[in-house]
Amino acid sequence: MKKKLTALMTVFALVCMMPYASDIVHAEDFANNQDYYDSVCQKYNKDSETTALCNRYRNWLSEQNKSLSGQVAGINSSIERLKGNIDALQSEINKNQSLIDKLDAQIAKNEAAIKQIQGVIKQLQVEIKQTEADIELRDHQIKDRMRSEQASIGTNAYVEFIMGAKDLVDMVRIVDGIARITENDQDEIKALEADKAKLDQQKEEQERLKKDQEAAKKENEDNKAVVVEAKAAQEALKSEYLKQEADLIEKMRSAESAQQAIQSQIARVDAANFNYEQSNGWIIPVQKAYVSAGTWAYPGGGFHPGKDFAASIGTPVYAPIGGVIVYANNPIPTTNGFLGNWVGYPAGGGNTIHMIGSVNGTTYAISFFHLAQENFLASPGMAVSQGQRIASVGHTGNSTGPHCHVEVFNLGNMSVEAAVAQFSRGADFAWGCGWRTQSTSCASRGYTPCRERPEKFFG
Ligand SMILES: [Zn+2]
Structure with missing residues (x-):
């Protein structure tokens, strides 16, 4: 069955390749001899055989015109489709641009917040340093006083023991309850320590806020990078579409100008084919005017x-x-x-x-x-x-x-x-x-x- 089909197709192909006898006899190669047929067919007062030939030429021109019309229409609808794609892309690009603008504004806000927090931290650091200095000063004053009291008390070992405290708080702990350090001293030092602890806490809080802002900024920047990339891809596609559109417009222009040329050939052949009446007088073109x-x-x-x-x-x-x-x-x-x-x-x-x-x-x-x-x-x-x-x-x-x-x-x-x-x-x-x-x-x-x-x- 398959073999038979192949043989049949071979015969068909051979038939297709051979021109029909009638085509050989009447083959008029209009496409490659337009100048010749134009010159023959744009003349007046032709014999009937030439008139018939020119009618065939005119039909051929008309077919060309039709096919060019089809081409122009096809190209036009492709251009319309492309325009639709370009419009859709443009609206995506616009959307992404406004998203980028929003993210830029947020990033700027983050940056301003970070700067502001850094200022606060700097201020807190100064205050902490000041408080530390105050504590140290008080520490020296107390130690000095105790050294001067040493003579009157005369218990060196005890003072050395106190002086061996690793820091002021330790010392306060050691001397707590011993009347050597006044309650006033203790209150003052405790207040200073509390101030410093509070400042440290504030600084920590500000650093935490700063980290939050930095994280938010990083996230905004990452998001922006994604949108920028998407927008760049859309713009690349759009410029590709614009290039395709320009190519199509060029193709359409050349098809249109080919069509215009054919139409003017048709008009001239038509004008020459008409046995226009020679008039022997005039009539009025607009009656009762x-x-x-x-x-x-x-x-x-x-x-x-x-x-x-x-x-x-x-x-x-x-x-x-x-x-x-x-x-x-x-x-x-x-x-x-x-x-x-x-x-x-x-x-x-x-x-x-x-x-x-x-x-x-x-x-x-x-x-x-x-x-x-x-x-x-x-x-x-x-x-x-x-x-x-x-x-x-x-x-x-x-x-x-x-x-x-x-x-x-x-x-x-x-x-x-x-x-x-x-x-x-x-x-x-x-x-x-x-x-x-x-x-x-x-x-x-x-x-x-x-x-x-x-x-x-x-x-
Ligand atoms: Zn006028």
């Missing part, structure tokens, strides 16, 4: 490079000619407009669309600004027919009320293909004409690209 500002000048003065179609929010915006959408972006909420709000691309445009098309053999580029976020129907690379709805009137960016600002550029006899390619390089919505002066108008400028008055085409 009133003109709130005409071209070249605002009613209140100032250069106005387009025509403003004022209409209520949500009013459809139509493609005035057939063509290709080269830019479309609607990240901005529909009613965020106000004067001097420079959001959007180009700055202040809010949600914007730029399209390129051809009318009676002349190529035109058209901008639409301040669009609504909702019912935004255009996307880059998309082909649109004349009259097709592409967006809705909004109030986004540098806008004082709901309207759609439209600009028209005459690109002359530049092909739509060349215009798409030029726009994709710089995304210049003004086609080198800038935003400041009427001198780039077609009436003033003797060459293209130039700014047309939209009124020329739609009233």
Whole structure:
């Protein structure tokens, strides 16, 4: 049974290693010949065989895009996980730091207590020494007195016996009851001895307290060493995580930029694959609107490079000619407009669309600004027919009320293909004409690209 299975697997492996016949015939190595397929597929007016080839190339690009999307999403979730780990570690590090701070404060307290106790001990030592000196002094005084009494008593042996006492207490014991030492002497010496014993006891007590504080300090220091070690390990792990995060972010950036490149290839292939309609006239992009500002000048003065179609929010915006959408972006909420709000691309445009098309053999580029976020129907690379709805009137960016600002550029006899390619390089919505002066108008400028008055085409 086992042998049979092994044989079967060998056959399977062989089959897997051999490419299918159909693959050999249709193998198109898109991965290694992208420049070639780009140049073939980004051209207009292809024959049907090339169009089919380019559709396959487009599908392949789309697969690459999908797989890059997957990669980006995967990397993103890894980054999120890492961020979670880093946050958790950071909170542990913070906890340990506050523990270290607490222990440091306790150690400082222990040190202060030890210092204070040492002072007390020093003071007690001085007092003990003083008391000892007092006792010694009394001892001498008594001995001296007894020596002087010796003559009158005349019992040398007795005095020698007393003098042989090993210390004062011993002597007091020996002479106790003998009238040679007065009761006063005895009381005084006993009081001094009691003082000294008390001081010794106090000193012992202070030394015991000092030992307690030293033991507490040692314990706090040992605990701190453990926490410091744990914190260092957590910090090492955190910096490892941060390094991993930086690597992942780098990987994600390169995947994203690869994805952007693929998406722009797709857009160009799509634009070239569309047999866009040559228009032979224009239609008005916003119906039933009133003109709130005409071209070249605002009613209140100032250069106005387009025509403003004022209409209520949500009013459809139509493609005035057939063509290709080269830019479309609607990240901005529909009613965020106000004067001097420079959001959007180009700055202040809010949600914007730029399209390129051809009318009676002349190529035109058209901008639409301040669009609504909702019912935004255009996307880059998309082909649109004349009259097709592409967006809705909004109030986004540098806008004082709901309207759609439209600009028209005459690109002359530049092909739509060349215009798409030029726009994709710089995304210049003004086609080198800038935003400041009427001198780039077609009436003033003797060459293209130039700014047309939209009124020329739609009233
Ligand atoms: Zn305007």
